[in-house]
Amino acid sequence: MRRLFLRDLALAFRAGGGGLTGLLFFLAVVAIVPFGIGPDLKLLARIGPSILWIGALLAALLGLDRLFQAEREDGTLDLLLMQETPLVLIVLVKCLAHWAASGLTLALSVPFLGLLLNLDAPAIGATMLTLACGTPALTLIGAGAAAVTVALPRGGLLVSVLVLPLAIPVLIFGVSATQGALEAPASFLPPFLILLALNLLFAVLGPLAAAAALRSLED
Amino acid sequence: MSDTSLTIRRFSDLANPSRFLALSARLLPWLCCLTALLFAVGLFFAVTSAGDYQQGETVRIMYVHVPSAWLAMMIYGVMSVSALGTLVWRHPLADVAARAAMPIGAAFTGLALVTGSLWGKPMWGAWWVWDARLTSFFILFLMYAGLIALNRALEDPARAARLSAILILLGFVNIPIIKFSVDWWNTLHQPASVLRLGGSAIDAEFLRPLLLMAAAFTCLFFCLHLAAMRNEILRRRVAVLRRQSARSAALNGPAA
Numbered sequence: 001m002r003r004l005f006l007r008d009l010a011l012a013f014r015a016g017g018g019g020l021t022g023l024l025f026f027l028a029v030v031a032i033v034p035f036g037i038g039p040d041l042k043l044l045a046r047i048g049p050s051i052l053w054i055g056a057l058l059a060a061l062l063g064l065d066r067l068f069q070a071e072r073e074d075g076t077l078d079l080l081l082m083q084e085t086p087l088v089l090i091v092l093v094k095c096l097a098h099w100a101a102s103g104l105t106l107a108l109s110v111p112f113l114g115l116l117l118n119l120d121a122p123a124i125g126a127t128m129l130t131l132a133c134g135t136p137a138l139t140l141i142g143a144g145a146a147a148v149t150v151a152l153p154r155g156g157l158l159v160s161v162l163v164l165p166l167a168i169p170v171l172i173f174g175v176s177a178t179q180g181a182l183e184a185p186a187s188f189l190p191p192f193l194i195l196l197a198l199n200l201l202f203a204v205l206g207p208l209a210a211a212a213a214l215r216s217l218e219d
Numbered sequence: 220m221s222d223t224s225l226t227i228r229r230f231s232d233l234a235n236p237s238r239f240l241a242l243s244a245r246l247l248p249w250l251c252c253l254t255a256l257l258f259a260v261g262l263f264f265a266v267t268s269a270g271d272y273q274q275g276e277t278v279r280i281m282y283v284h285v286p287s288a289w290l291a292m293m294i295y296g297v298m299s300v301s302a303l304g305t306l307v308w309r310h311p312l313a314d315v316a317a318r319a320a321m322p323i324g325a326a327f328t329g330l331a332l333v334t335g336s337l338w339g340k341p342m343w344g345a346w347w348v349w350d351a352r353l354t355s356f357f358i359l360f361l362m363y364a365g366l367i368a369l370n371r372a373l374e375d376p377a378r379a380a381r382l383s384a385i386l387i388l389l390g391f392v393n394i395p396i397i398k399f400s401v402d403w404w405n406t407l408h409q410p411a412s413v414l415r416l417g418g419s420a421i422d423a424e425f426l427r428p429l430l431l432m433a434a435a436f437t438c439l440f441f442c443l444h445l446a447a448m449r450n451e452i453l454r455r456r457v458a459v460l461r462r463q464s465a466r467s468a469a470l471n472g473p474a475a
Contacts, residue, residue, distance in 0.1 A: 144389055148382045152372050161368060162386065165361045166393050169400035198396070209389050212306075216381040 004090065008097030011070075012063075022102045023109060026059040030113050041118040048117035049127045049178040056106045056131055057138060057171055061163055063102055064142035065149065065156035067094065068214065072150055077214070087214060091207040095136075095143050103135025126181035126188075130195065134174040137199045140206030141166045147210035151217055170198055236452045239312055243445045250445065254438040261431035268428050280338040282428050286436035288331040291359060294324035294440065299391040302384035312448070314380030315455075317387065318370060319447035323440060325363035332356060351402045358397055362390050376455060 033051050034044060044051075071077040080090050107128050114124035145162040152158065173195040180188035265282040298320045304313030335353065336346050347353065366383055373379035 144385070148369065148386055149372075151378070154372075158365075158368060158372060161361075162365045165358045165365065165397070166390065168358060169393075169396050172400045194400075201396075205389065205392060209385050213382055213385050216378065216385070 004093050005097045008094055009100055012097065012101035022059045022063045023105050025062050026055050026106050026109065027113065029055040029058055030116065034117075045118040045120070045123070048114065048119045049123060049182070050175050051117060052110060052113060052127050052131065053134075053171060053175050053178070056103070056135060057164075057167060059106055060102050060135055060138045061142065061160045063098070064139070064146050064163065065159045067098055067143060067146040068150045068210075069146075077150075081214065087211040088207045091143055091147070091210045091214070092203065095139050095207065098143075099136050099139040103139060104132065106135065107132040123178075123182055126178045129181075130174045130177045130192065133192070133199065134170050134195050137170045137195070137202045138163075138167055140199070140202035141170075143206045144209035144213065147213035150214070170195065173198065236312060236315075240449060240452060243449055247442065247445055247449075250438060250442050254435060254442050257431060257435035257438055261428055261435045264428035264431055268425065277338060277341050278425065280334050281425070282432045284331060284334040284338060285429060286433040287327045287334065288356065289433060290436050290440050291324060291328040291331055291356070293437070294320050294327060295359065295363075295387075295391065295394065297444075298324065298387050302387040302391075305380050305384040306388070314376070314384065315448050315451045316444070317383065318376075318380070319444055319451050321363060321367050321370065323443050323447065325360065325367060327436075327440070328356065328360040328363055332360060355398050355402075359394070366390075 030051060033055075037043065068077060071080065081087060083090065110128045110131060111124050114127065119127070142159065142163050145159045145166075148162070149158045173191045177188055177191040177195055180191055261282070265279055268279075298317045301313045301317035301320070304310040305317065332353075335356075339348065340346050366386060369386060370379050370383055373382065
């Protein structure tokens with residue numbers, strides 16, 4: 001299990017891996033927004049956390065279609081299916097590795113991007129925290145969709161279409177927890193706890209769905 | 220799995236759909252007549268009922284809007300039951316039912332959205348409001364569209380059935396979450412304001428045509444669904460026959 005985790009992590013950061021590309025994409029999305037809505041620093045500071053969240057959502061979607069596809073192409077997936085370890089656990093570990101390569105690095109890059117968007121220190125901290133706690137759910141939902149579309153030659157676009165509606169609650173609670181941490185009337189803890197609950201829920205549902213989909217490819 | 224066992228299984232699967240085809244052929248005309256009757260009565264009441272004292276004539280949009288919204292949710296329920304049937308019991312007709320229900324569900328969801336939008340313009344002064352209910356319905360529409368896209372992308376019907384069943388169930392678990400999260404999201408941003416249309420305090424004058432139209436829409440769905448399922452079964456039979464003729468041609472080719 002640990003080997004698999006480290007292997008996936010290494011693959012993600014080597015040449016051709018999706019980890020750094022996702023980070024670059026995140027950077028590009030955040031850089032594009034001021035062009036779209038104008039360089040008003042006050043406005044940017046107000047909507048900055050939401051921009052970061054949407055950027056992270058899109059960047060997390062970007063690498064999802066490769067979650068099982070590379071393994072399928074070189075035959076590793078067949079070996080993983082034949083393992084004695086339950087497939088659900090394997091999928092979970094792969095999701096964790098994918099999250100460490102995508103969601104965690106995105107969250108770690110927030111301080112730098114927050115400066116670009118004129119966020120102050122509490123806002124940066126809140127966004128980092130919610131992103132770090134919210135992106136696992138995105139990866140876990142995406143695992144189900146990625147497994148469903150793994151057999152398709154052009155599954156990438158379809159993964160995004162399938163994942164986005166399901167990811168809306170994560171986005172809502174992530175952004176509202178961030179807002180809650182910054183503005184006095186809204187509260188921080190309830191949306192944050194629901195965000196964590198969503199993580200746990202999808203930690204069960206996502207791998208189960210993905211494993212069922214991968215198994216159904218077999219016969 | 221070898222070719223022969225595959226064809227044997229196909230044939231044994233066809234036994235049940237044949238019975239379904241015979242049954243539905245007998246049932247469908249009656250159901251169509253019932254639908255037409257209900258629509259006639261429902262539309263009569265809908266047109267002759269008094270307009271609302273505040274909303275005027277636009278209240279009649281409700282008789283199309285509300286039943287299609289109810290149906291859009293019911294169809295997702297039908298699809299979820301079918302998905303369970305596919306995954307758990309491997310019922311040969313379940314995936315036909317789910318596949319046939321998808322476009323119909325998307326159409327009713329779209330109808331609910333469009334009529335709601337038409338109703339919203341004179342009532343709220345805007346075609347679209349980011350209200351909780353509107354948003355969650357929009358998401359439902361996106362989910363239908365995603366399912367249809369997945370089904371079109373997969374060629375093998377058996378694989379498409381199982382994968383879309385998994386996705387339908389994943390979506391079914393998610394729909395309550397989306398519903399509640401969107402409700403909460405809305406109240407965080409704007410206090411409860413729109414979409415107060417009586418609810419249970421609705422007058423009998425409006426309730427009678429509404430229920431009749433709801434019954435008519437439900438019958439319409441079952442008509443369309445049965446017809447779509449028959450089409451799907453026939454389409455699959457044609458595909459199987461084509462494949463068989465191609466195979467026999469390939470087998471006989473070298474011998475001839």
